[in-house]
Amino acid sequence: MNEAIKIRWGWLKFMYAYTVITAGGIGLGMIVLPGQMQSLLGWPAEESITFGLAASIFLAVGFVSIFGLRSPLKFVPVLFLQLLYKLVWYVGVILPWLVSGRFPSYAIATVLFWLTFIVGDLIAIPFPYLFAKEI
Numbered sequence: 001m002n003e004a005i006k007i008r009w010g011w012l013k014f015m016y017a018y019t020v021i022t023a024g025g026i027g028l029g030m031i032v033l034p035g036q037m038q039s040l041l042g043w044p045a046e047e048s049i050t051f052g053l054a055a056s057i058f059l060a061v062g063f064v065s066i067f068g069l070r071s072p073l074k075f076v077p078v079l080f081l082q083l084l085y086k087l088v089w090y091v092g093v094i095l096p097w098l099v100s101g102r103f104p105s106y107a108i109a110t111v112l113f114w115l116t117f118i119v120g121d122l123i124a125i126p127f128p129y130l131f132a133k134e135i
Contacts, residue, residue, distance in 0.1 A: 005132070009072065011124035015079055016068035018120060022113075023082070024062020030055030042106045057085075076130050083121040086114050 029037040030051065038045060061082055068075035094111055097103040 005126055005128045007073070007126050007129065008124055011120070012072040012076070012079075012126075013069060015117075015120045015124040016065040016072065016075070018117075019065040019079070019082065020062050020069070022062075023058045023117075024065070027055045027057070027059030027062055031059060042109060044106065073126070073129065076125060079121050079125050080130060082117060083125065086118050086121075089114070090118075 026037070026041075029040075034048070034051060034055070037043075038051075061078060064075065064078050068078055090111075094103070094107070097107070
């Protein structure tokens with residue numbers, strides 16, 4: 001590995017722990033107690049397959065992030081995937097809602113919460129390492 005690449009070890013481990021606790025916890029709650037989680041998060045009733053798919057993704061990312069605590073660089077693509085799907089959600093879902101004036105009030109907390117992941121991932125991910133040709 002190129003020694004000039006700066007790795008923010010503390011941020012990496014924090015983002016893995018944050019993902020394990022929050023995404024993993026929310027995903028598990030959505031699978032085990034879907035009605036209660038929808039009520040807690042202020043989300044409207046969803047089509048169960050889509051809701052279950054989102055729950056499974058959150059839980060899987062949370063679970064894999066456990067391994068990131070042990071080997072932070074090896075699992076950086078997990079944080080990158082998390083960053084990408086949240087950015088796609090902002091651009092493909094939230095931005096059109098805002099532009100059309102149909103932004104639902106129940107989404108405010110989720111939008112702000114996901115923003116914490118985007119900011120944290122942007123700080124934590126060592127992009128030069130991630131995109132290096134040789135490691």
